[in-house]
Amino acid sequence: MQERRVSAAHPFSFQPGSSPRGTRIHTYNLCFLGFGNVNRTLSQLLLDREPELRDRHGISFRITGIATRRLGWLANPSGLDLKGRGFSRAETEPIQHAASAAEVHDVHSWLSTARADVLFEATSLNVQTGQPAIDHIRAALNHGAHAITANKGPIVHAYRDLRDLAAAHNKKFLFESTVMDGVPIFSLLPQLPLIHLQGFHGILNSTTNVILSEMENGLTFDESLKKAQSLGIAETDATHDIDGWDAAVKTAALITVLMDVPIKLEEIAREGIRNLTAEAVRAAKREGRPYKLICRVNKTQKGIAATVRPEQIPLTDPMSQISGTSSYINFETDIFPGLAITEQNPGLYATAYGMFADFVRAVK
Numbered sequence: 345m346q347e348r349r350v351s352a353a354h355p356f357s358f359q360p361g362s363s364p365r366g367t368r369i370h371t372y373n374l375c376f377l378g379f380g381n382v383n384r385t386l387s388q389l390l391l392d393r394e395p396e397l398r399d400r401h402g403i404s405f406r407i408t409g410i411a412t413r414r415l416g417w418l419a420n421p422s423g424l425d426l427k428g429r430g431f432s433r434a435e436t437e438p439i440q441h442a443a444s445a446a447e448v449h450d451v452h453s454w455l456s457t458a459r460a461d462v463l464f465e466a467t468s469l470n471v472q473t474g475q476p477a478i479d480h481i482r483a484a485l486n487h488g489a490h491a492i493t494a495n496k497g498p499i500v501h502a503y504r505d506l507r508d509l510a511a512a513h514n515k516k517f518l519f520e521s522t523v524m525d526g527v528p529i530f531s532l533l534p535q536l537p538l539i540h541l542q543g544f545h546g547i548l549n550s551t552t553n554v555i556l557s558e559m560e561n562g563l564t565f566d567e568s569l570k571k572a573q574s575l576g577i578a579e580t581d582a583t584h585d586i587d588g589w590d591a592a593v594k595t596a597a598l599i600t601v602l603m604d605v606p607i608k609l610e611e612i613a614r615e616g617i618r619n620l621t622a623e624a625v626r627a628a629k630r631e632g633r634p635y636k637l638i639c640r641v642n643k644t645q646k647g648i649a650a651t652v653r654p655e656q657i658p659l660t661d662p663m664s665q666i667s668g669t670s671s672y673i674n675f676e677t678d679i680f681p682g683l684a685i686t687e688q689n690p691g692l693y694a695t696a697y698g699m700f701a702d703f704v705r706a707v708k
Contacts, residue, residue: 369402372707373421373459375409375489377451377480378466381576382494382521385696386464387426393700403707409458417448419458451480455487462706464699465493471589471609474501481517485509490706492699494521496590499597500609516706521698523548523594524671525690528701532685533602539677541603543642546673547666548594551578551585552617552637557667559625560634565618577669588616588637591652595639603641605648615653632659636666662686 374390376383390397390405397403406423418424448454455463463484467477474497481498482505484491491510498506499519510517523529533541547553554577558568569586572578584590592614599607617637628635633656641650657664662684666672674684687694 369398369404370707371404371406372461373408374405374462374464374703375411375419375455375458375460375484376407376464376466377411378468379410379412379415380466381692382466382695382699383464385692386466386699389693389696389700390703397704401704401708403704409454409460411451411454417450417454419448419454421457421459451483452487455484455489460484460487460489462490462492462703464703465491465495465498466699467495469495469584469590469593470497471584471593474498478502478506481506482509485513485515485517488513488515490516490518490703492516492518492702492706494519494695494699496522496593496597499600500593503597503600504606516702518702518706519597520702521695522597524673524685524687525694526696526698526701527671527685527687527694529598529673529685530601531705533675533677536677536679539679541643541675541677543640543676544598544673545638545640545663545676547636547663547671548639548673549585549588549591549637550669550671551582551590552588553666553670554578554668555586556617556620556625556635556637559620559622560629562622562626564622565620568622586616586618588614588652591637591639595641595650595652599641599648599650603643603648607648607650611648612650612652614651617654620654628656631656633657634659634664636663638663 387407407426408421408423409419410424411417448457465477465480467480477493477495478498478501481491481493499522506517520526520528520530533539551572554572555568558571559565563571569578569582573580578585592609592612595612596607596609599605620635625635635654636657637652638655639652641648663672669689671687672684674682676682
């Protein structure tokens with residue numbers, strides 16, 4: 345990122361004090377690394393929920409740092425002037441500044457200048473290494489900030505190291521938005537004492553689900569992909585989704601955290617939907633056994649067996665009814681043979697909510 349001067353005009357902040365109910369207000373400096381759809385939506389959600397955060401939880405905040413490739417490293421410990429400027433606008437929307445305060449040139453100096461208490465990390469997924477998100481989170485924890493991410497890479501490639509580093513600094517490393525948006529996947533099972541997870545199966549990639557649904561409705565593969573892209577569901581380069589990488593990374597994250605078994609991506613048998621023809625997809629639908637991209641994990645005597653691949657699912661299986669951007673997961677435990685969660689057509693606010701909820705958990 346390019347060097348940028350930071351400034352101190354028109355801070356966007358909520359000051360410490362007491363709420364109407366007498367609760368002491370604690371103000372936190374928030375930094376956003378990446379300011380695309382997720383973090384911009386999170387910013388709006390924070391603003392919308394500010395009165396409830398203050399009155400019900402005693403939480404106030406300032407946005408003191410924003411960093412993107414295009415904008416550079418923006419920081420101001422008094423607060424950046426964002427209020428009323430339109431959180432949903434493109435990241436090129438200028439942020440007004442006046443008096444210069446300092447120069448920052450990397451994540452370390454940025455966190456320090458912004459006096460970060462919480463980092464929201466929402467950069468792009470690197471399937472192979474999880475970088476540079478791992479280094480971003482490590483820098484935040486070493487700085488003394490809670491680290492919250494929507495990036496699956498750090499969970500797969502460095503979960504234990506980051507978990508232990510957070511504990512050493514008495515901070516939180518949280519990531520609820522990485523799988524099924526804001527649904528409390530990672531915080532659910534820890535609420536069930538001494539339960540043993542034997543495996544799980546589900547549909548965790550919405551892009552392939554949309555493509556398969558559109559193919560069933562008569563479109564070709566390419567037409568279905570273009571429609572998913574036009575709706576903002578699929579990226580311009582949808583390789584990670586089509587070839588099963590996104591689903592495999594989510595599967596690995598769940599295994600690593602919930603089953604406490606580190607697993608490499610190459611240990612997951614992976615097949616995407618690229619080779620499915622529209623004719624095969626429509627024929628499967630007519631037969632009452634539609635195709636879905638299914639993640640399956642089972643604990644065996646030899647270890648963990650994990651697959652991501654297209655499967656034909658009978659109509660008696662709840663997964664056959666999962667369409668559009670919906671997701672589904674069924675946990676198999678020693679106490680509950682099947683504990684299922686369905687998420688119906690979430691939007692960006694659902695993903696942002698996962699990070700929002702992590703923020704409340706971290707500071708409470």
